[in-house]
Amino acid sequence: MNRIFIVAQSEFLTLVKTKAFLIGLLLMPIITGGAIAFQVYAQKHSDRDDHKFVVIDHSGVLSAPLFASADAFSKKNGEGATRTGPHFVPVPNDTSVALDDAAALGSYRLQLSDRIKAKDLFGFVEIPASAVDPNVETAPAIQYYTETPSYDRFPTWLEQTLNEEITRRRFDSAGVDQKLVKKLSVRADVQTMGLVTKKADGSLEKAKETDPIATFVAPFAVLFIMFLSVMSTAPQLLNAVIEEKMSRISEVLVASVSPFDLLLGKLFGVTAVAVLLALVYFLGIGYYAIYAGRTELVQPALMGWFVIFLVCCVLMFGSMFLAIGSACSDIKDAQSMMQPVMMLMMVGYIGSFAVLRAPDSNLAMGLSFFPTSAPFIMMLRMAMQPTPPLWQPALSLAITLATTVAFVWAASRIFRVGVLMQGKGATFAEMIRWIRAS
């Protein structure tokens, strides 16, 4: 037992005392925070250009209100250094072109297209005469020509502005009062509520409106932290074992401790790192949640389950990586053999997106009881509403524990033989033979 602890301690220190660990620790908050900050920054600062556009208006009445709206839009986004967004700048039509002459119109379109290519214009819009026809049967198509179709801010604004104006005109021509239209088309909102409960004194506790942070963000964060903790620790065992094998450290080690103790020590060391990692994240998030006044998001009972599932998860995947590492003779060999294990690990993560939408579905149930995804999915479901009945996490835990024991046992059989093998790496078939060998 003592030797297992010594191996675990050394493994823990080796992993924690590296720059990679610190980088890994900071990476998630930095990447997530950085992504959000960048998006906010990009929205505010990147799009501050003048987008010049020409309107060929066959209806004759829509371009004026469109131009007015464009001016208002530009004004709202400010001027000069304090400018926060793009300006949409209308450019007058070439009045010499006869727009009712098809040939002239065709060459005018070409001329405008050339100006877009030359960056003189951003785009041009062609509004059909039918746009303001009150008796229109099919939806009139407004055409927007551009070289930059991925920029959707302009067409979105265009569509909304023109439709408001077109609808106003249609109602006007039908003799309907605008104010009445507004009043009659007020939308009804759907509020997602929690359930009504009874208080201790027998009175009814009013249901509260659910919020997206508690229903989606928090459960996903729990799952993601588990995934990240496993992902950034367990695979390291593979490299560690291969390094030890290639430099004959394994021989020295198994001359001092039994392969099984060595395997357990390594697994425990890495598990401790994973738990440490998860705790650091949770402390950070917990601190922030309390700071933001969302104390109800901090659930200590859930943490107990989390640690148990996380420990199993690291032991389960860690033993697979150890087994593969011991059976391979170099990193290249190992990389192809670790793909299936990576896939098993991803099952839980990828499945989580479907489970988030439908936590009671058959798929969610299945994934909660499938050995390698059980810890991830069950943890996710326990962090969600409705909380699954206790037998489900209990069964899930039983399956996870049984799988963990089986994997650690099988890995120890492979490890025992593999760690002393030099030269050619083993195949999966050979590894299965080693497991069966007495």
Place this chain on the structure above:
Amino acid sequence: MAAIEISNVTKRFGTYAAVNDVSLSVPEGSIYGFIGPNGSGKTTTIRMIMNILLPDAGEVTVFGRHSSSSARDDVGYLPEERGLYKRMPVRRLLRYYGQLKGKSVRDLDPVINAWLERFQLTPWADKKIEALSKGMAQKVQFISAIVSKPTLLILDEPFSGLDPVNADALKDAVLDLRRSGTTIVFSTHDMSAAERLCDRIFMIFKGQKVLDGTLDEIQSNYGHDTVRVRVTGGRAALAGFTEIDSVNDFGNYQDLRMSGDPQAFLQKLAQKTTVQHFELTKPSLHDIFVRIAQPTAEDMKRPVSGAN
């Protein structure tokens, strides 16, 4: 009591017998040389002594105990080259290896300090292994094998790749350990080192014991049919003599294996060329090794398989 007692041990990998019915007794306090070509069963034998592998038949005892973890704590092992974590600092690595043998840091530290001092490595105690030169790393590796004060020390090619100064430092350390009662098993391909250092020599070939005894015993078994000569003209001058069975050419002199009367041969040789040196000698360990392990025509056709 013998430090190591191997009785009728066989170890198979599949159908291949890596070690076949080998018996060996290593007396306490001796330096025992293990020699043999690659793939002949040396490593397998050593691994069975270290309790990493278990024999299929026969029995291995270390200090009278059957393979057990308590016996394992008394055995220090130095693998050929490497065997060190590149990114671990020297002191932490030495502590770790010592702790794995059941020693406490408190007991280990004075031993570590003394050995680092002896090998002039004290300034490097907190440096990572990867910052050390090859010679320094090999000395650290040696310390790692003896830091737990083993009573049996197994060294696999301890001197390979060392410059003479470092090799001498290690050799002195090995001899000191022997003087203080440590039994040393020394596996090597360096025949002259084996001749100089070892009390007894064990050779395994194709899984079987082919030599076991003191150098004198082994040499007298192989007779006095070796003549060392230095003649004008070197090897070319030796051509055409029917008495010569084989020539081992060292450049400045040649060792001859011969049949017939050496005196008659000397006369014939003196008639042909100038003889500067003529000495009746015992065959060297090198010669004996080559005589045993010389591949036969049949061997050349199939590759040697199995673990080393």
